[in-house]
Amino acid sequence: MFSRYNKSTPPGRTGAPTAVPTSAPAAGIGARAAAPVSQKTAAEAAASDRDKKRKERLTELKVEIHKRLLEDLNLSALESASEQNLRQEITSLASEALDDMSVALNKEDRLALTQELYDEVMGLGPLEPLLKDESINDILVNGPKRIFIERAGKLELSDVTFRDERHLLRIIDKIVSAVGRRVDESNPYCDARLQDGSRFNCMIPPIAVDGSLVSIRKFKKDKLRIDDLVRFGAFTDEMAAYLQAAVSCRLNIIVSGGTGSGKTTTLNALSSFIDNHERVLTIEDTAELQLQQVHVGRMESRPANVEGKGAVTQRDCLRNALRMRPDRIIVGETRGEEVIDMLQAMNTGHDGSMTTIHANNPRDAISRLENMVAMAGIEMPLKAVRSQIASAVNLMVQASRLQDGTRRMTSITEITGMEGEVISMQEVFRFERLGVDPSGRIVGRFNATGIRSSYSDRFRQWGYDLPASIYEPTV
Numbered sequence: 001m002f003s004r005y006n007k008s009t010p011p012g013r014t015g016a017p018t019a020v021p022t023s024a025p026a027a028g029i030g031a032r033a034a035a036p037v038s039q040k041t042a043a044e045a046a047a048s049d050r051d052k053k054r055k056e057r058l059t060e061l062k063v064e065i066h067k068r069l070l071e072d073l074n075l076s077a078l079e080s081a082s083e084q085n086l087r088q089e090i091t092s093l094a095s096e097a098l099d100d101m102s103v104a105l106n107k108e109d110r111l112a113l114t115q116e117l118y119d120e121v122m123g124l125g126p127l128e129p130l131l132k133d134e135s136i137n138d139i140l141v142n143g144p145k146r147i148f149i150e151r152a153g154k155l156e157l158s159d160v161t162f163r164d165e166r167h168l169l170r171i172i173d174k175i176v177s178a179v180g181r182r183v184d185e186s187n188p189y190c191d192a193r194l195q196d197g198s199r200f201n202c203m204i205p206p207i208a209v210d211g212s213l214v215s216i217r218k219f220k221k222d223k224l225r226i227d228d229l230v231r232f233g234a235f236t237d238e239m240a241a242y243l244q245a246a247v248s249c250r251l252n253i254i255v256s257g258g259t260g261s262g263k264t265t266t267l268n269a270l271s272s273f274i275d276n277h278e279r280v281l282t283i284e285d286t287a288e289l290q291l292q293q294v295h296v297g298r299m300e301s302r303p304a305n306v307e308g309k310g311a312v313t314q315r316d317c318l319r320n321a322l323r324m325r326p327d328r329i330i331v332g333e334t335r336g337e338e339v340i341d342m343l344q345a346m347n348t349g350h351d352g353s354m355t356t357i358h359a360n361n362p363r364d365a366i367s368r369l370e371n372m373v374a375m376a377g378i379e380m381p382l383k384a385v386r387s388q389i390a391s392a393v394n395l396m397v398q399a400s401r402l403q404d405g406t407r408r409m410t411s412i413t414e415i416t417g418m419e420g421e422v423i424s425m426q427e428v429f430r431f432e433r434l435g436v437d438p439s440g441r442i443v444g445r446f447n448a449t450g451i452r453s454s455y456s457d458r459f460r461q462w463g464y465d466l467p468a469s470i471y472e473p474t475v
């Protein structure tokens, strides 16, 4: 019945994204309980001790050989060399060094060592395997010895470490200098984009107290699409059909949510409903959106340079965008003074514009909009600000990351106007939490609230005749 939302789906797409596991693997736990506990623990401890010693030895060797490599390798020739030649060169220099040092390594350790050396010389050292691992979404470094990763919505401590703070700083420097920036005592933090498009932020000591802090949001080439999100349980087919009608009928939409809740992913997926003939301009601080339409102009803001000059803000981009004859404008995240121009654009003929906002629920999102307007220095009575917001924004979509790591669209709320001084809203769909199952997963269901969309007529006029049943709650 709702197959219409599939219309922009290219057939036979490959490279399906990593699915979120539905339950934690429990097999190992039972198996362990069967063995005598003390024996098992002693054996495990010995094995982990051996493994630790082996790793320490490999690290020492790596440091030593890396030093030699930097002396022996012709660094300027590296840039033009092919990956295969480089690997051969590094392998043979590493073998020579190991012979010199009279160290014998088994094949596995030798391969691991040359891979790590290659990553160290050509890539981002210990971060490289984490960047290559497609099941990892986020990499969070808290000083050299603690690197957390997010997999399937869950944060875990990885066994990867940097040698020391200097090593971490060297890798940070490599990343930021590649994009013409630098971090030092006077400028201790920086945003950048890695070569593969991943979003990168760092902050170094003394502002970062226990060692440099790094956050990386990995770039996914295969973005999650509407049907992936439905399959992962982020929302239902019915909600997808409603959202398709909303985007196609050019409602102005705000996706609100907490940090890492899936706002950008949702925005990107919603954009797939935009008609191919429309001219869409996107504005972001770090370009993450990947629209599939033909007619897309992408803009990325730029911070000031070391002398404090040359900044191009999202607001600058937005103002310029208005002169570029856009049908729709998409702002990756509204967080400052650009809110004024965004609301104006939504109010003045750029229907169908979309953005995201950091907020925990639709009401908070409205308050944040109000605060942003106030902080942009616009002296307007609150009621006037609210009526601007009420006439600009049609729909709020709430993205949430629940405690079990799953990401869900917890509310779809329409803005229906003003009642006195207050913006009136009506929730059309929501996620109802029912409890938690023994494995810690949140049990719940999506439900309609029973309120029919206030845009039903508009949907029908535009050819999206949604059946009344999708607004009926299941009890």
Ligand SMILES: Nc1ncnc2c1ncn2[C@@H]1O[C@H](COP(=O)(O)OP(=O)(O)OP(=O)(O)O)[C@@H](O)[C@H]1O
Binding pocket: 020, 137, 138, 217, 218, 220, 224, 229, 232, 234, 257, 258, 259, 260, 261, 262, 263, 264, 265, 266, 407, 408
């Ligand atoms: N429904 C989902 N199921 C599984 N993974 C998801 C889902 N939604 C988002 N993700 C993944 O979660 C990570 C965070 O998503 P996203 O970048 O969209 O969040 P965000 O709210 O925009 O974060 P930020 O606040 O940092 O901008 C991404 O790696 C994305 O691929």
Ligand SMILES: [Mg+2]
Binding pocket: 263, 264, 265, 333
């Ligand atoms: Mg985002």
